[in-house]
Amino acid sequence: MSDVAVLTTVAPGSPPAFVSSPAPVAAEHAAGPARRIAVRTARAYWIIPIDSIVRISADDNYVVVRADREYRQKCTLDAFLARLDPARFVRVHRSHAVNVNAVREVAALGRGEFRLVLQDGTRVRTGRRFTATVTRALGLDG
Numbered sequence: 001m002s003d004v005a006v007l008t009t010v011a012p013g014s015p016p017a018f019v020s021s022p023a024p025v026a027a028e029h030a031a032g033p034a035r036r037i038a039v040r041t042a043r044a045y046w047i048i049p050i051d052s053i054v055r056i057s058a059d060d061n062y063v064v065v066r067a068d069r070e071y072r073q074k075c076t077l078d079a080f081l082a083r084l085d086p087a088r089f090v091r092v093h094r095s096h097a098v099n100v101n102a103v104r105e106v107a108a109l110g111r112g113e114f115r116l117v118l119q120d121g122t123r124v125r126t127g128r129r130f131t132a133t134v135t136r137a138l139g140l141d142g
Contacts (some may be wrong), residue, residue, distance in 0.1 A: 037083060039071045046071055050088075054120050055087050056080060056101045058095040061121065066120070090137040093127040 006049060037053075039046045052067040058077040065071040065080075073080065081089055081097055091097045105117035111142045112131035116124045126134050 022043050039065055039073050041071055041073060050084065051101075053084075053089070053099050054118050055099065055122065055124065056089070056097045066122070087137075090130075090133055092124060092130050094129070096124050097125060103138060106138060108141065 034050065036047050036049050048065065048067050054066050056066070056077065057064045059072070062072045062074050062077075063077050065073065065078045077091070077095070077097060081091060084109065085112055088100055089097050090100055092114075098118060102119045103116050104119050107115045107117075109115055109125070112128040114126045114131075114134060116126065116134075118124065
């Protein structure tokens with residue numbers, strides 16, 4: 001059983017294309033969120049376990065997915081986040097989203113801002129616009 005879309009090449013020299021998956025795979029997706037996600041870089045499609053994603057950042061017209069290494073894909077942060085479970089991946093700044101399971105420390109900075117320390121040691125400052133989202137997602141409102 002597969003938990004990610006099937007990737008195939010249509011003709012020699014043509015770019016890869018996603019094809020429809022078999023019915024059992026579609027039923028598995030209906031039962032819950034995908035466990036892996038395909039990220040298209042300049043030269044390849046990488047299949048990344050969703051659990052390994054620590055954070056996602058915007059960089060001009062690209063997103064940078066930080067997991068076991070960095071992956072760059074040409075799309076917006078909003079478009080990429082739409083492919084992920086909103087209960088697990090939360091936008092915390094106009095340029096950053098984090099995996100809530102990767103947050104190890106939260107420090108209040110005042111004026112509704114926080115500094116998040118992630119499992120890889122990265123520090124991410126939240127934006128005031130996202131205060132309610134961050135406090136709800138991390139259980140800080142209780």
